[in-house]
Amino acid sequence: MGDLTAPAVADIDYKTFVEMWRLSAPGGDAEHCFMRISHEEFSSQYLGDHSFDNMPRFREIPSNELIDGANCGFNFDTVTVDVPMYLNYLLFRFFSKGGTITRWNVQHIDQVLEAGAGPLKPSGDRRRSEPSGSPDAVIVCVGLGARFLGGVEDTTVYPVRGQTVIIRAPWVKLGRAFESDREWTYIIPRKGGNVVLGGVQGVDDW
Template sequence: MSQAQASAMKNIVVIGAGVVGLTTALKIQEKKGYQVTIVADTFPTDAKTIKYTSLWAGAHHVSHAAEDAKQMAIDRETFDVMWELSAPDGPAEHCFYRIPQVDYCLDGRDECLDWMPDFKKLSQESLIGGAKSGSSFTTLTIDTPAYLSYLLSRFLSRGGSIVRGSVQHISQVIEGGPNLFRYGKASQEPIDALIVCPGLGARTLGGVEDKDVYPVRGQVVLIRASWIDFGRTISHVAQGLWTYIIPRRNGDVIIGGTKEDNDWYPVARPDTTTDILKRCLELCPELVPPSIRAARPGTTDDLRPLILEEGCGFRPQRKGGIRLDVEWVQGSSGSKIPMVFNYGHGGGGYQSSWGSATIALDLLEKALAEAGSH
């Protein structure tokens, strides 16, 4: 790259390295004309911590947008991207597992997922566990540690950069740029835009402090059950009841879960783990090793030796849904610069990541074009 090309690049800083921050940063970096730096306190290859929700997620692509047309469009775009990424022999195939999925709904709702591959509505005779409706389709699950590392490595290979730093207020980034956290002094080149993807951190980040953001605690159990090659969920949205079986390509299975608003307890509760094992066994007796099931009905005690890990994460929920908009703030050079917000995904960060990144990029480009016209 020539010096002239480098000087023409727009300097963009993204706050946050969860699945939304990484995807948004990657989307912008891969669009010509941008030099993107991610500033974050925690990155995917760090040890698991309650401060970094993305590593705790299941995750599978099952949209909960239902009749919300805007959210459904975001989720559908994300599914299309992930379906392509998960293609056999593709560069990210190892991050995904294409599986048959069955969803049971205790509240009888229509999930509006007839666009999913192989979609079928379940007959009343095939419903279980008191469900009033249900469907089957093909989807994909995501090995979250592998996928986050894939996003990060792809971002770096495209010329993006990362800086570890704990941003207390947006003004620190606006005035000092990423070098403030890298070298302890301001960048020579001022930033042209700031992208705010701090997840739950949006609640306390100075200059944002969005009190509509709150945690929804989700506890999960990771077990080793390589014979499980399908997904199964039963839920009741209004009551916050969710039981799910999410297998990964590597033979691990995430089982769960819970949805507890404003619960900040940072480690797994033993009684909740017992409840998860009980509910998941009822939903999916196949979790018990085949050799045991061949001799007798399985029990939760048969599942405990399979446990690899118990943990929980704080889903970054927001009243009103995802925040995708722009504010203008005073830049270090004296002119106004755009600050693009992309946070508040709750439990849908993975399934809406690419669609919301597209909107964030569009907001960024329109804002920069507006700034250039003044």
């Protein structure tokens, strides 16, 4: 888990939003994965530095419209994601470009680097893999596995345990989030009529 307030993270967040806003355009191939909504963001602290003013239809909420406990608030347009549908969409795009999926138990990153684009050899197998060309890039997305994967072993990663509830409420169209003392409460409507309610955050909770 990194610093969510770091400028680099904010830049990644905004670039991701721009792409998802494009994908969510009416008539697009991925429109069914997204829902464009109006969203309200509240905080118990005054947020002097924020990136919300880049968002469509941004406005600062006046003090007489703030909810209880909030010292500042913003309203803007954004998108919500139906994650299972979006993952299926990405998988379809991957396959349509000739991508393939290989499942293997990898103990060390060298197993991937040595195999290149070919099949991996079993862990502990001393035989050299048949050369198939070095990969152009290896993207390691193993989550907490980064602590234990040989050749990576990043001991700085830690879990943030969370819990949400999904309800059926297709009439909810407004998103809302409230942050107080590093705790978040949020309402996230999805296009299919489900609404995500959260959340619980247990930092470094194993």
